[in-house]
Amino acid sequence: MRDNVILTGFMGTGKTSLGKMLATRLGRPFVDIDRKIEDETQMSIPKIFEQYGEAHFRDLERAAVKELSTRRGLVIATGGGTIKDEENLRLLKSSGVMICLTTAPEEIFSRTARRGERPVLDGGGSERLETIKRLLAERKQFYDRADYQIDTTDWSPIQIIDSICRYLRQFRS
Numbered sequence: 001m002r003d004n005v006i007l008t009g010f011m012g013t014g015k016t017s018l019g020k021m022l023a024t025r026l027g028r029p030f031v032d033i034d035r036k037i038e039d040e041t042q043m044s045i046p047k048i049f050e051q052y053g054e055a056h057f058r059d060l061e062r063a064a065v066k067e068l069s070t071r072r073g074l075v076i077a078t079g080g081g082t083i084k085d086e087e088n089l090r091l092l093k094s095s096g097v098m099i100c101l102t103t104a105p106e107e108i109f110s111r112t113a114r115r116g117e118r119p120v121l122d123g124g125g126s127e128r129l130e131t132i133k134r135l136l137a138e139r140k141q142f143y144d145r146a147d148y149q150i151d152t153t154d155w156s157p158i159q160i161i162d163s164i165c166r167y168l169r170q171f172r173s
């Protein structure tokens with residue numbers, strides 16, 4: 001049964017804030033995979049990357065996906081890189097309807113400008129926009145496998161939530 005609603009997409013596309021709003025609208029619990037990992041390890045994501053490396057973070061992410069995909073009735077926000085793992089993508093898609101939020105690279109650049117929060121983007125210095133464009137191109141093949149894509153660049157949160165709810169209506173019996 002595909003009963004969860006999964007919000008995915010690149011960093012800075014609004015998965016967490018829109019996920020909370022969507023969960024409130026649908027009257028469902030909200031789970032953010034990054035927050036779940038932080039709560040369970042009692043460490044921030046940047047600290048996990050710094051102390052144990054990205055591979056360890058991806059292990060924690062896979063474990064969280066495995067657990068969440070057995071649950072039902074949730075709104076789940078993934079991290080930006082969660083679905084570049086084929087097994088994560090398969091498990092999440094089989095547990096629910098997957099919505100991918102997209103945003104123009106320049107807008108992602110400004111939304112993610114604060115350093116120290118996104119270790120995947122922090123290495124690059126002035127090439128940060130190029131890093132965003134490269135990662136978007138690499139990940140497109142995964143994001144494109146979501147059930148529905150919605151561009152958040154110019155829309156208000158209410159418009160985006162309305163559009164997602166309209167799309168989800170077809171799954172209600």
Ligand code: S3P
Pocket residue numbers: 009010011012015034045078079080081082117118119120
């Ligand atoms: C990552 C995105 C982050 C977080 C981690 C890695 C990525 O989540 O999971 O820093 O590889 O794109 P957000 O998309 O919520 O920032």
